Amino acid sequence: MAQVNNFEKGIGLFNQSQFPFSTESNINYRVNSIDDLTANNYELLAKMISHFFAKQVPRLQVLDQYSKGLNTDIYSRPSRNEDSKADYRRAHNFGKIIAQFVAGYSTSVPVKYSVPDDKQQEAVDEFNNDNDVATLDNELMYDVAKFGRAYELQYRDGNSQNNVKLSNAFETFVVYDNTIEKNPVAGVRLVQLQDLQNSGVPQYTVSLYTTNSIITFKNITEQVGGSMTVVDETPHFYNSLPIVEYNSNRYRTGWYEDVISLIDAYDAVNSDTSNYMTDVVNSLLVISGDFQAPDGDGVNQLIKNIKKYGVLALQSGSDRNGNTTSVDAKYINTEFNSEASENYQQRLYKDIFTLSNVPNLSDESFSGNASGVSMRYKIFGFEQAIAQTINSFKRSLSKRYQLLGSLSSNLSNGLATVGQVTATFTPNLPYAVSEEVQMLTNAGIPLSRQTMYDQTHFTDATNEENNLAKEQEEGLDQSEPMNNVKFDSDKGDEVDGGQE
Incomplete structure (x- = not known):
């Protein structure tokens, strides 16, 4: 009898699980200076690239797979020996849920950028609008939640427009110096070329970004040799490294990286339960x-x-x-304690959210009638953890606008130096507005009509004021309740709604 559910086995998707990750999978590359990279025909750079492919990319692949429900442990475990036995592989993409919550909480409401000078504010606003920075910030935070790191690249295009884009974490790394400040000295982008020859050996275009120029090398493979050949070098005019790295914390760990073993356990018990239920039918x-x-x-x-x-x-x-x-x-058939299995699954489910510090919104405690203060206490642990990520994110955001302002020293039509940009994050959470309004009212603090209108989701303050003014001009009694206003069913005209 053929095994059931062959598609879900994921045969051929994974050779073996890469978890737990080695220390080398997430180290920062450090040098004394840029001269260390350029010496001996970039021999050290070649070693870093080989190490990146061999040690760091596998970790990124596993974390990416867990965000897509392609959990490596459940798909790589050995098949059951008996052909007649069910062999379900139930993967659960907790990684996606956790990463989406982190990104949604912090950046779904666009980050606000403010500069003291009005002209500089206009320049920042124009740059943000042209580059859809609100979407970029959300993508960066999603990568940070998944991988513990994310990258953006700033550049000027052929029309002298200032651009900033997300750079793939699988293709990018930054090299820092050995000082206590840990200053970035170089950035590397490795873009895979399309294999038109179907050779099976991927080749990459390598670009080394320094504080002054972009150095391009001859195409390489993942097993790059002891040296590299330069084919082009062009200035970029930024006076600083145009690749900016974003981190989740000082350790660059993803938000669900610490609970992968729990996700694996949940996948296993759920799959085993499915196998048992199928095997009972085929007893x-x-x-x-x-x-x-x-x-x-x-x-x-x-x-x-x-x-x-x-x-x-x-x-x-x-x-x-x-x-x-x-x-x-x-x-x-074998005996099966369904109650114990269900309790075990529920305990794992709870632990995944508890230990990742992400609230489980499907929990009954997150009821619609919970007070605002009660809701904040339920996510207290998450807010402590997300504060660390947001603070790290802000430091990288400041580098983005420092780069934008640095162009003026080398380009006559560059922007004026942008001062310190303040980034304000607004948590994307439901607020108990009625409680807050009631609190202010009870304290005798008046609220403007504009503010009161802004708390509603069905109207606009300006339009509503215009509608009120129009009704006053028409002599409509605005104190009359709508329930007392009647309309002629044939003509649609208003008629007297009072007592006859």
């Missing part, structure tokens, strides 16, 4: 007693009839005294 049927197959059918034909019709019809025999003998049929 071994045992027939005992003195019986004959009906109509002279053989045993093999009897088994086929049972599978086809699901009905067992047996004719009992007789003993030597002429008494009818008994026939019994029952299925044999």
Whole structure:
């Protein structure tokens, strides 16, 4: 009998799980100066690239797979030996849920950027609008939540427009110096070329970004040799490294990286439960007693009839005294404690959210009638953790606008030096507005009509004021309740809604 559910086994997707990750999978590359990279035909750079492909990319691949429900442990575990046994592989993309919550909480409401000078503010706003920075920030935070790191590249295009784009974490790394400040001295982008020859050996275009120029090398493979050949070098005019790295924390760990083992355990117990439920249906049927197959059918034909019709019809025999003998049929299957299994799954489910510091919004405690203060206490642990990520994110954001302002020193049409940009994050959370309004009202603090209108989701303050003014001009009694206003069903005209 063929194994069920072959598609879900993911055969061929993964050779083996890369978890737990080695220390080398997430180290920062450090040098004394840029001269260390350029010496001996960039021999050290070549070693870094080989190390990046061999040690760091596998970790990124596993984290990426867990965000897509392609969990490596459940898909790489050995197949069951018996061909007739179910072999489900139930993967659960907790990684996606956790990463989306982190990115949604912090950047779904666009980050606000402010500069003291009005002209500089206009320049920043124009740059942000042209580059859809709100979307970029959300993508960066999603990568930070997944990988613990993210990268953006700033550049000027052929039309002298200032651009900033997300750079793939699988293709990018930054090299820092050995000082206590840990200053970035170079950035590397490795873009894979399309293999038109189907050679099976991927090649990459390598670009080394320094504080002054972009150095391009001859195409390489993942097993780059001891040196590299330069084919082009062009200035970029930024006076600083145009690749900016974003980190989740000082260790660059992803938000669900610490709970991968729990996700694996949840996948395993859920898959085993599915296998058991399927195996029960295909349990071994045992027939005992003195019986004959009906109509002279053989045993093999009897088994086929049972599978086809699901009905067992047996004719009992007789003993030597002429008494009818008994026939019994029952299925044999392993015992399974469903209650214990369910409790175990629920405990794992709870632990995944608890230990990742991400609130489980499907929990009954997140009811619609919970107070605003109560909701904030439920996400207190998450807010402590996200504060660390946001603070790190802000430091990288400041480098983005420092780069933007640095162009003026080398380009006559560059922007004026942008001062310190303040980035304000607004958590994307439901707020108990009615409680806050009631608190201010009880304290005797008046609220403007504009503010009151802004708290509603169905109207705009300016339009509503215009509508009110128009109704006043028409002499409509605005104090009259709408329930007392009647309309002529034929003409649609308003008629007297008072008592006759």
